[in-house]
Amino acid sequence: MALQAGRGGEPKLRSIDDLCAILHPIQRYLSINFLDFTRINGRFAIPSSMLLNVGIVLSVLDCMGNITKVCMAINDRDLTKAQETFAVLGMAFVMTMRGMMLARSRVRLSELYNSIDRIFPNSSELQTHMEVAKTHDYIKRRFFLLHQGLSFALVLFCTMPAVKLVFFYDFEAQEPVADEFHVNPSWVPFQVKETISSYGYIYVYEVILALVAVNMIITWDEVFVVLISQLSVLFFLHFVSSLADELNDLFNLSILVSDMGTAMSICFNLFLVTGAKDYLQIPSYLTPCFVETWLIYDVSKWGTMLETVTARINEVLYEQKWYDSSVH
Numbered sequence: 001m002a003l004q005a006g007r008g009g010e011p012k013l014r015s016i017d018d019l020c021a022i023l024h025p026i027q028r029y030l031s032i033n034f035l036d037f038t039r040i041n042g043r044f045a046i047p048s049s050m051l052l053n054v055g056i057v058l059s060v061l062d063c064m065g066n067i068t069k070v071c072m073a074i075n076d077r078d079l080t081k082a083q084e085t086f087a088v089l090g091m092a093f094v095m096t097m098r099g100m101m102l103a104r105s106r107v108r109l110s111e112l113y114n115s116i117d118r119i120f121p122n123s124s125e126l127q128t129h130m131e132v133a134k135t136h137d138y139i140k141r142r143f144f145l146l147h148q149g150l151s152f153a154l155v156l157f158c159t160m161p162a163v164k165l166v167f168f169y170d171f172e173a174q175e176p177v178a179d180e181f182h183v184n185p186s187w188v189p190f191q192v193k194e195t196i197s198s199y200g201y202i203y204v205y206e207v208i209l210a211l212v213a214v215n216m217i218i219t220w221d222e223v224f225v226v227l228i229s230q231l232s233v234l235f236f237l238h239f240v241s242s243l244a245d246e247l248n249d250l251f252n253l254s255i256l257v258s259d260m261g262t263a264m265s266i267c268f269n270l271f272l273v274t275g276a277k278d279y280l281q282i283p284s285y286l287t288p289c290f291v292e293t294w295l296i297y298d299v300s301k302w303g304t305m306l307e308t309v310t311a312r313i314n315e316v317l318y319e320q321k322w323y324d325s326s327v328h
Contacts, residue, residue, distance in 0.1 A: 066092055070089065087264075097253075100254075116234070188202070259299070
């Protein structure tokens with residue numbers, strides 16, 4: 001694929017900076033950016049993010065609230081409530097682990113970006129040969145579709161409980177607010193979530209939690225995909241295998257815990273679909289299932305790509321006709 005023309009008709013060179021600058025619309029409009037890629041003396045650096053640290057604290061508190069709610073439901077022998085909370089707890093584990101990985105590995109991530117940046121092709125001939133523009137355009141299209149899909153799922157997930165409250169809650173009776181009218185069923189002390197007068201404040205807090213969760217997932221995904229895609233472009237360089245090992249060390253634990261939490265959430269959401277009492281409950285349970293299934297598939301796909309590419313290194317070295325480059 002030919003490089004895009006820049007000013008004066010010169011080919012436009014691509015860089016990793018182009019991909020680091022991609023932000024989700026939510027990140028752009030609300031200024032929520034957990035990883036701010038900057039260059040200091042020409043090298044990548046990722047400053048510590050107060051927003052990310054606050055998000056992790058909120059995520060941990062949310063997990064603790066969900067665990068408390070599960071224990072209370074089991075103690076009351078309320079199987080449906082326990083299943084609903086387990087479904088949310090699974091995704092809470094996913095966002096917490098991915099957020100912790102980003103915060104804990106901030107320095108190692110910047111070093112990995114710098115290692116790739118040092119060997120990144122910096123001429124139009126090399127970028128054309130290695131199809132850098134094609135790879136970058138694919139990643140940008142993928143991020144666009146991912147961001148649109150997650151935005152739709154987030155809007156549906158956050159608005160459905162409020163819509164149900166408007167149509168099905170008896171405001172005259174002032175009964176306790178059920179979990180189905182909340183975005184997140186996690187436990188909050190002093191029965192605050194059951195009071196209709198505090199519903200607006202709780203709803204805003206739950207939407208903030210959802211925004212934190214989505215941004216942790218998106219940020220983790222962007223870093224994961226950008227790194228694997230760049231290693232795939234540079235696969236014929238023999239020392240890329242050591243960078244692939246470094247990437248595996250960075251992401252293995254978060255992928256393991258994320259897949260376990262996602263699988264748990266999918267199972268309980270499917271159980272809830274079979275026992276749904278009204279048609280509005282079905283999309284609220286199925287939407288997370290579709291998103292979570294895609295998350296597992298996507299990580300597996302990119303992981304398989306990295307495995308295939310690194311395996312090709314030995315094949316390329318074995319098939320190389322070294323005598324072609326001999327001085328004799």
